[in-house]
Amino acid sequence: MALGSVPLVLDSRPDTVPPGTAAADVVGTDISGLRRQAGAAGPSDVERVLGARVDSRAAALADFAVLLSPAAAGRLEDLAQLAHATTIRRFGPTVRLYAPLYLSNECVSVCTYCGFSAGNTIRRRTLSVDEVVAEGAALRLQGFRHLLLVAGEHARIVSKNYLVECVQALSPLVPQLSAEVQVWDTETYRRLVGAGCDGLTVFQETYDPSTYAAVHLKGKKRNYAWRLAAPDRGAEAGMRRLGIGALLGLHGDWRADAIALGAHARALMKRWWRCEVTIALPRLRPAAGGYQPADPISDSEFVQLLCALRIALPDVGINLSTREPPDLRDALVRLGVTTMSAGSHTEPGGYASASDAEPQFEIADTRSPDQIASVLRTAGYDPVWKDWQRS
Ligand code: SF4
Secondary structure, three states: OOHHHOOOOOOOOOOOOOOOOHHHHHHOOOHHHHHHHHHHOOHHHHHHHHHOOHHHHHHOHHHHHHHOOHHHHOOHHHHHHHHHHHHHHHHOOEEEEEEEEEEEOOOOOEEOOOOOOOOOOOOOOEOOHHHHHHHHHHHHHOOOOEEEEEEOOOOOOOOHHHHHHHHHHHOOOOOEEEEEOOOOOHHHHHHHHHHOOOEEEEEEEOOOHHHHHHHEEEOHHHOHHHHHOHHHHHHHHOOOEEEEEEOEOOOOOHHHHHHHHHHHHHHHHHHOOOOEEEEEOOEOOOOHHHOOOOOOOOHHHHHHHHHHHHHHOOOOEEEEOOOOOHHHHHHHHOOOOOEEEOOOOOOOOOOOOOOOOOOOOOOOOOOOHHHHHHHHHHOOOEEEOOOOOOO
16 A cells, blocks of 8 residues: 555644543533523522532532523622622632743744734743752742643654653742643653652633633644543643642633533532642733733622632632732632632743743733732732642
8 A cells, every 4th residue: 555545643642632531521521401490590690509508519510501591690688798708618718829931932833812922933942950949048038839831732842851850850940830831741740740840731722622622723722622631631640739720711702612611510529539729810902912802801890700619619729810909809718719820920030030942922910929928918819839848
Protein backbone atom coordinates (compact mmCIF):
# COMPACT_ATOMS: atom_id res chain seq x y z
CA MET A 1 0.00 0.00 0.00
CA ALA A 2 1.34 3.45 -0.85
CA LEU A 3 2.19 5.50 2.18
CA GLY A 4 0.02 8.30 0.87
CA SER A 5 -3.10 6.17 1.34
CA VAL A 6 -2.32 5.21 4.96
CA PRO A 7 -3.97 7.53 7.48
CA LEU A 8 -1.05 8.77 9.57
CA VAL A 9 -1.90 9.38 13.22
CA LEU A 10 0.42 12.18 14.26
CA ASP A 11 -1.45 13.11 17.37
CA SER A 12 -1.78 10.59 20.17
CA ARG A 13 -4.27 12.71 22.04
CA PRO A 14 -7.71 11.11 21.61
CA ASP A 15 -10.57 13.40 20.65
CA THR A 16 -13.12 11.56 22.76
CA VAL A 17 -13.29 11.44 26.54
CA PRO A 18 -12.42 8.14 28.25
CA PRO A 19 -15.32 6.29 29.88
CA GLY A 20 -15.42 6.33 33.66
CA THR A 21 -14.14 9.90 33.95
CA ALA A 22 -15.70 13.10 35.20
CA ALA A 23 -15.30 14.38 31.64
CA ALA A 24 -17.51 11.52 30.42
CA ASP A 25 -20.07 12.44 33.07
CA VAL A 26 -20.15 16.01 31.73
CA VAL A 27 -20.55 14.84 28.14
CA GLY A 28 -23.38 12.56 29.29
CA THR A 29 -25.20 15.35 31.13
CA ASP A 30 -28.24 16.85 29.44
CA ILE A 31 -27.05 20.46 29.60
CA SER A 32 -29.69 21.65 27.11
CA GLY A 33 -32.45 20.06 29.18
CA LEU A 34 -31.16 21.68 32.36
CA ARG A 35 -30.87 24.98 30.54
CA ARG A 36 -34.53 24.70 29.51
CA GLN A 37 -35.43 24.07 33.16
CA ALA A 38 -33.57 27.23 34.14
CA GLY A 39 -35.55 29.17 31.53
CA ALA A 40 -38.88 27.73 32.59
CA ALA A 41 -38.45 27.91 36.39
CA GLY A 42 -40.98 30.06 38.20
CA PRO A 43 -41.17 31.62 41.69
CA SER A 44 -42.55 28.43 43.27
CA ASP A 45 -39.59 26.39 41.94
CA VAL A 46 -37.18 28.93 43.43
CA GLU A 47 -39.07 28.83 46.72
CA ARG A 48 -38.87 25.03 46.80
CA VAL A 49 -35.11 24.97 46.19
CA LEU A 50 -34.37 27.68 48.74
CA GLY A 51 -36.33 25.71 51.32
CA ALA A 52 -34.81 22.31 50.50
CA ARG A 53 -32.33 20.46 52.68
CA VAL A 54 -28.69 21.15 51.92
CA ASP A 55 -27.98 17.54 50.93
CA SER A 56 -30.87 17.32 48.52
CA ARG A 57 -29.88 20.56 46.77
CA ALA A 58 -26.32 19.32 46.41
CA ALA A 59 -27.59 16.12 44.80
CA ALA A 60 -29.67 17.77 42.09
CA LEU A 61 -28.24 19.69 39.16
CA ALA A 62 -31.82 20.64 38.32
CA ASP A 63 -31.90 22.68 41.54
CA PHE A 64 -28.74 24.48 40.49
CA ALA A 65 -30.43 25.31 37.18
CA VAL A 66 -33.41 26.77 39.07
CA LEU A 67 -31.09 28.98 41.13
CA LEU A 68 -29.62 30.35 37.90
CA SER A 69 -33.03 31.16 36.47
CA PRO A 70 -34.32 34.66 35.74
CA ALA A 71 -37.00 33.90 38.34
CA ALA A 72 -34.29 33.43 41.00
CA ALA A 73 -32.78 36.79 40.07
CA GLY A 74 -35.72 38.35 41.88
CA ARG A 75 -34.66 36.59 45.10
CA LEU A 76 -31.06 37.76 45.12
CA GLU A 77 -31.11 38.86 48.76
CA ASP A 78 -32.37 35.43 49.88
CA LEU A 79 -29.75 33.72 47.73
CA ALA A 80 -27.05 35.91 49.24
CA GLN A 81 -28.10 35.14 52.81
CA LEU A 82 -28.20 31.41 52.17
CA ALA A 83 -24.87 31.48 50.34
CA HIS A 84 -23.24 33.38 53.20
CA ALA A 85 -24.57 30.98 55.83
CA THR A 86 -23.48 27.96 53.75
CA THR A 87 -19.97 29.36 53.29
CA ILE A 88 -19.47 30.07 56.97
CA ARG A 89 -20.78 26.63 57.92
CA ARG A 90 -18.52 24.77 55.47
CA PHE A 91 -15.38 26.91 55.36
CA GLY A 92 -15.54 29.27 58.35
CA PRO A 93 -14.44 32.91 57.96
CA THR A 94 -11.28 32.17 55.98
CA VAL A 95 -9.94 33.13 52.55
CA ARG A 96 -6.86 31.52 51.05
CA LEU A 97 -4.48 33.80 49.21
CA TYR A 98 -2.27 32.85 46.30
CA ALA A 99 -0.34 34.58 43.54
CA PRO A 100 0.00 33.67 39.86
CA LEU A 101 3.61 33.32 38.69
CA TYR A 102 3.74 33.66 34.91
CA LEU A 103 6.62 31.61 33.52
CA SER A 104 6.19 32.48 29.85
CA ASN A 105 3.87 34.29 27.47
CA GLU A 106 5.08 32.29 24.45
CA CYS A 107 2.22 30.52 22.70
CA VAL A 108 1.71 28.67 19.45
CA SER A 109 -2.05 28.44 19.80
CA VAL A 110 -4.51 30.94 18.40
CA CYS A 111 -7.40 31.76 20.73
CA THR A 112 -9.54 34.72 19.73
CA TYR A 113 -9.94 36.13 23.25
CA CYS A 114 -6.34 36.01 24.51
CA GLY A 115 -3.53 38.55 24.31
CA PHE A 116 -0.90 35.77 24.21
CA SER A 117 -2.40 34.33 20.99
CA ALA A 118 0.27 33.28 18.48
CA GLY A 119 -0.69 35.87 15.87
CA ASN A 120 -0.34 38.85 18.22
CA THR A 121 2.80 40.95 18.02
CA ILE A 122 3.63 41.36 21.68
CA ARG A 123 6.76 41.42 23.82
CA ARG A 124 7.35 37.78 24.68
CA ARG A 125 9.52 36.38 27.40
CA THR A 126 10.22 33.07 29.14
CA LEU A 127 11.81 33.16 32.59
CA SER A 128 14.94 31.14 33.22
CA VAL A 129 14.72 28.72 36.14
CA ASP A 130 16.87 31.14 38.18
CA GLU A 131 14.47 33.96 37.38
CA VAL A 132 11.55 31.76 38.41
CA VAL A 133 13.23 31.14 41.77
CA ALA A 134 13.83 34.89 42.19
CA GLU A 135 10.14 35.53 41.51
CA GLY A 136 9.18 32.81 44.01
CA ALA A 137 11.50 34.30 46.64
CA ALA A 138 9.99 37.77 46.12
CA LEU A 139 6.48 36.36 46.51
CA ARG A 140 7.50 34.42 49.60
CA LEU A 141 8.73 37.67 51.15
CA GLN A 142 5.26 39.10 50.53
CA GLY A 143 3.83 36.21 52.56
CA PHE A 144 2.69 33.82 49.82
CA ARG A 145 3.07 30.07 50.36
CA HIS A 146 0.84 29.07 47.44
CA LEU A 147 1.78 29.93 43.86
CA LEU A 148 0.04 29.16 40.59
CA LEU A 149 2.54 28.65 37.76
CA VAL A 150 1.06 29.94 34.50
CA ALA A 151 2.34 29.68 30.93
CA GLY A 152 1.12 29.82 27.35
CA GLU A 153 1.19 26.77 25.11
CA HIS A 154 4.61 26.23 23.60
CA ALA A 155 5.72 22.61 24.01
CA ARG A 156 9.32 23.39 22.96
CA ILE A 157 9.97 26.54 24.99
CA VAL A 158 7.66 25.69 27.88
CA SER A 159 8.52 21.99 27.72
CA LYS A 160 7.74 19.20 30.16
CA ASN A 161 11.34 19.24 31.36
CA TYR A 162 11.32 23.00 31.84
CA LEU A 163 8.14 22.80 33.92
CA VAL A 164 9.51 19.97 36.05
CA GLU A 165 12.73 21.97 36.61
CA CYS A 166 10.76 25.05 37.64
CA VAL A 167 8.68 23.04 40.12
CA GLN A 168 11.76 21.28 41.53
CA ALA A 169 13.55 24.58 42.01
CA LEU A 170 10.59 26.31 43.67
CA SER A 171 9.50 23.40 45.81
CA PRO A 172 11.93 23.95 48.73
CA LEU A 173 10.80 27.58 48.85
CA VAL A 174 7.06 27.31 48.37
CA PRO A 175 5.04 24.50 49.96
CA GLN A 176 2.00 24.71 47.64
CA LEU A 177 2.50 24.82 43.89
CA SER A 178 -0.17 24.54 41.23
CA ALA A 179 0.15 24.56 37.46
CA GLU A 180 -2.01 26.25 34.85
CA VAL A 181 -0.18 25.39 31.65
CA GLN A 182 -0.96 23.49 28.46
CA VAL A 183 -2.66 20.19 29.18
CA TRP A 184 -0.45 17.11 29.35
CA ASP A 185 -0.73 13.35 29.61
CA THR A 186 -0.96 11.47 32.90
CA GLU A 187 2.72 10.59 32.86
CA THR A 188 3.79 14.23 32.66
CA TYR A 189 1.42 15.10 35.49
CA ARG A 190 3.05 12.32 37.52
CA ARG A 191 6.45 13.91 36.93
CA LEU A 192 5.11 17.29 38.05
CA VAL A 193 3.57 15.74 41.18
CA GLY A 194 6.88 13.99 41.91
CA ALA A 195 8.69 17.32 41.58
CA GLY A 196 6.40 18.98 44.14
CA CYS A 197 3.36 20.27 42.24
CA ASP A 198 0.13 19.32 43.98
CA GLY A 199 -2.49 21.34 42.12
CA LEU A 200 -3.72 21.45 38.53
CA THR A 201 -5.87 24.20 37.03
CA VAL A 202 -7.49 23.72 33.63
CA PHE A 203 -10.21 26.08 32.48
CA GLN A 204 -12.37 24.56 29.78
CA GLU A 205 -13.07 28.21 28.78
CA THR A 206 -16.46 27.19 27.34
CA TYR A 207 -18.29 23.88 27.56
CA ASP A 208 -20.18 24.46 24.33
CA PRO A 209 -18.30 22.47 21.65
CA SER A 210 -19.33 24.78 18.77
CA THR A 211 -18.22 27.93 20.57
CA TYR A 212 -15.08 26.12 21.67
CA ALA A 213 -14.23 25.34 18.06
CA ALA A 214 -15.03 28.91 16.96
CA VAL A 215 -12.68 30.59 19.45
CA HIS A 216 -9.80 28.09 19.46
CA LEU A 217 -8.58 28.45 15.92
CA LYS A 218 -5.17 26.80 15.99
CA GLY A 219 -3.00 24.64 18.21
CA LYS A 220 -3.34 21.74 20.58
CA LYS A 221 -5.97 23.53 22.54
CA ARG A 222 -8.42 22.86 19.73
CA ASN A 223 -8.91 19.33 21.10
CA TYR A 224 -11.96 19.85 23.34
CA ALA A 225 -12.13 16.31 24.73
CA TRP A 226 -8.43 16.07 25.57
CA ARG A 227 -8.72 19.29 27.55
CA LEU A 228 -11.98 18.29 29.26
CA ALA A 229 -10.38 15.08 30.58
CA ALA A 230 -7.19 16.82 31.80
CA PRO A 231 -8.38 17.22 35.42
CA ASP A 232 -9.12 13.47 35.46
CA ARG A 233 -5.59 12.75 34.26
CA GLY A 234 -4.17 15.12 36.86
CA ALA A 235 -6.15 13.46 39.65
CA GLU A 236 -5.06 10.04 38.45
CA ALA A 237 -1.46 11.25 38.58
CA GLY A 238 -1.84 12.35 42.21
CA MET A 239 -2.74 16.04 42.04
CA ARG A 240 -4.70 16.75 45.21
CA ARG A 241 -6.22 20.08 44.13
CA LEU A 242 -8.14 20.55 40.90
CA GLY A 243 -9.20 23.92 39.55
CA ILE A 244 -11.69 24.37 36.73
CA GLY A 245 -13.38 27.39 35.19
CA ALA A 246 -15.19 28.93 32.26
CA LEU A 247 -14.60 32.33 30.73
CA LEU A 248 -17.98 33.78 31.46
CA GLY A 249 -19.46 35.53 28.48
CA LEU A 250 -17.46 33.62 25.88
CA HIS A 251 -20.43 31.46 24.94
CA GLY A 252 -23.62 33.14 23.75
CA ASP A 253 -25.49 31.82 26.80
CA TRP A 254 -23.60 32.20 30.08
CA ARG A 255 -26.22 30.19 31.96
CA ALA A 256 -25.59 27.11 29.81
CA ASP A 257 -21.85 27.32 30.50
CA ALA A 258 -22.52 27.84 34.20
CA ILE A 259 -24.68 24.70 34.32
CA ALA A 260 -21.95 22.67 32.58
CA LEU A 261 -19.33 24.10 34.94
CA GLY A 262 -21.42 23.04 37.93
CA ALA A 263 -21.89 19.60 36.39
CA HIS A 264 -18.13 19.26 35.87
CA ALA A 265 -17.32 20.26 39.45
CA ARG A 266 -19.89 17.86 40.80
CA ALA A 267 -18.59 15.01 38.65
CA LEU A 268 -14.98 15.66 39.72
CA MET A 269 -15.93 15.75 43.39
CA LYS A 270 -17.75 12.46 42.98
CA ARG A 271 -15.08 10.64 40.95
CA TRP A 272 -12.05 12.08 42.74
CA TRP A 273 -13.43 12.50 46.21
CA ARG A 274 -10.00 12.82 47.78
CA CYS A 275 -9.27 15.91 45.70
CA GLU A 276 -10.27 19.42 46.58
CA VAL A 277 -12.15 21.02 43.67
CA THR A 278 -12.18 24.78 43.12
CA ILE A 279 -14.15 26.73 40.53
CA ALA A 280 -12.85 30.00 39.11
CA LEU A 281 -15.22 32.57 37.67
CA PRO A 282 -13.20 34.74 35.30
CA ARG A 283 -15.53 37.20 33.63
CA LEU A 284 -14.94 38.58 30.18
CA ARG A 285 -15.83 42.20 29.82
CA PRO A 286 -16.50 44.19 26.65
CA ALA A 287 -13.42 46.33 27.32
CA ALA A 288 -11.03 43.44 27.96
CA GLY A 289 -8.37 43.66 25.27
CA GLY A 290 -10.90 44.91 22.73
CA TYR A 291 -12.60 41.51 22.75
CA GLN A 292 -16.38 41.62 22.70
CA PRO A 293 -17.94 38.81 24.78
CA ALA A 294 -20.91 37.11 23.14
CA ASP A 295 -23.00 37.29 26.31
CA PRO A 296 -21.58 39.67 28.93
CA ILE A 297 -22.67 38.79 32.43
CA SER A 298 -23.77 41.75 34.57
CA ASP A 299 -22.70 42.33 38.17
CA SER A 300 -26.04 41.14 39.56
CA GLU A 301 -26.03 38.01 37.35
CA PHE A 302 -22.48 37.34 38.46
CA VAL A 303 -23.55 37.55 42.11
CA GLN A 304 -26.48 35.24 41.37
CA LEU A 305 -24.17 32.68 39.78
CA LEU A 306 -21.74 32.78 42.67
CA CYS A 307 -24.55 32.32 45.22
CA ALA A 308 -26.11 29.52 43.17
CA LEU A 309 -22.80 27.67 43.03
CA ARG A 310 -22.24 28.03 46.74
CA ILE A 311 -25.76 26.86 47.61
CA ALA A 312 -25.84 23.95 45.14
CA LEU A 313 -22.22 22.84 45.68
CA PRO A 314 -21.52 23.66 49.34
CA ASP A 315 -18.10 21.95 49.38
CA VAL A 316 -16.62 23.45 46.25
CA GLY A 317 -13.93 26.13 46.57
CA ILE A 318 -14.66 29.36 44.69
CA ASN A 319 -11.76 31.41 43.38
CA LEU A 320 -11.93 35.07 42.42
CA SER A 321 -9.04 36.69 40.59
CA THR A 322 -7.84 40.30 40.44
CA ARG A 323 -9.82 40.74 37.19
CA GLU A 324 -12.66 41.96 39.40
CA PRO A 325 -12.56 45.40 41.05
CA PRO A 326 -11.82 45.80 44.79
CA ASP A 327 -15.37 46.68 45.93
CA LEU A 328 -16.93 43.69 44.21
CA ARG A 329 -14.19 41.31 45.44
CA ASP A 330 -14.69 42.48 49.02
CA ALA A 331 -18.47 42.02 48.77
CA LEU A 332 -18.22 38.56 47.20
CA VAL A 333 -16.04 37.19 50.00
CA ARG A 334 -19.11 37.21 52.25
CA LEU A 335 -21.12 35.26 49.68
CA GLY A 336 -18.87 32.33 48.95
CA VAL A 337 -15.39 33.15 47.71
CA THR A 338 -12.83 30.96 49.46
CA THR A 339 -9.66 31.65 47.42
CA MET A 340 -8.28 34.91 46.03
CA SER A 341 -5.24 36.03 44.15
CA ALA A 342 -3.58 39.20 45.37
CA GLY A 343 -1.01 41.68 44.12
CA SER A 344 -0.97 39.85 40.79
CA HIS A 345 1.25 40.33 37.76
CA THR A 346 -0.05 38.63 34.61
CA GLU A 347 3.20 38.94 32.66
CA PRO A 348 6.35 36.80 33.09
CA GLY A 349 8.51 38.57 35.66
CA GLY A 350 7.40 41.64 37.56
CA TYR A 351 7.62 40.53 41.20
CA ALA A 352 11.39 40.45 41.75
CA SER A 353 12.08 43.22 39.23
CA ALA A 354 10.23 45.19 36.57
CA SER A 355 9.28 43.31 33.40
CA ASP A 356 8.45 44.71 29.97
CA ALA A 357 6.71 41.51 28.81
CA GLU A 358 3.07 41.77 27.75
CA PRO A 359 0.49 40.93 30.46
CA GLN A 360 -2.28 38.42 29.70
CA PHE A 361 -4.96 40.75 31.01
CA GLU A 362 -5.22 43.99 32.93
CA ILE A 363 -5.97 43.53 36.59
CA ALA A 364 -8.72 45.56 38.23
CA ASP A 365 -7.74 45.03 41.86
CA THR A 366 -4.26 46.49 42.22
CA ARG A 367 -4.09 46.40 46.03
CA SER A 368 -1.03 44.82 47.59
CA PRO A 369 -1.27 41.43 49.32
CA ASP A 370 -0.85 43.22 52.67
CA GLN A 371 -3.72 45.58 51.89
CA ILE A 372 -5.98 42.70 50.89
CA ALA A 373 -5.07 40.71 54.01
CA SER A 374 -5.85 43.77 56.12
CA VAL A 375 -9.24 44.31 54.40
CA LEU A 376 -10.09 40.65 55.03
CA ARG A 377 -9.17 40.90 58.71
CA THR A 378 -11.24 44.06 59.12
CA ALA A 379 -14.21 42.19 57.62
CA GLY A 380 -13.73 39.37 60.17
CA TYR A 381 -12.02 36.90 57.86
CA ASP A 382 -8.68 35.14 58.35
CA PRO A 383 -6.32 35.43 55.36
CA VAL A 384 -4.73 32.00 54.96
CA TRP A 385 -1.36 31.92 53.22
CA LYS A 386 -0.77 28.18 53.55
CA ASP A 387 -3.15 25.40 54.49
CA TRP A 388 -1.13 22.35 53.66
CA GLN A 389 2.44 21.16 53.87
CA ARG A 390 4.01 18.26 51.98
CA SER A 391 5.37 15.63 54.34
S1 SF4 B 1 -5.57 31.07 26.00
FE1 SF4 B 1 -3.71 29.88 26.39
S2 SF4 B 1 -3.44 28.66 24.53
FE2 SF4 B 1 -4.86 30.31 24.00
S3 SF4 B 1 -3.59 31.94 23.19
FE3 SF4 B 1 -3.83 32.35 25.38
S4 SF4 B 1 -2.06 31.38 26.35
FE4 SF4 B 1 -2.23 30.55 24.27
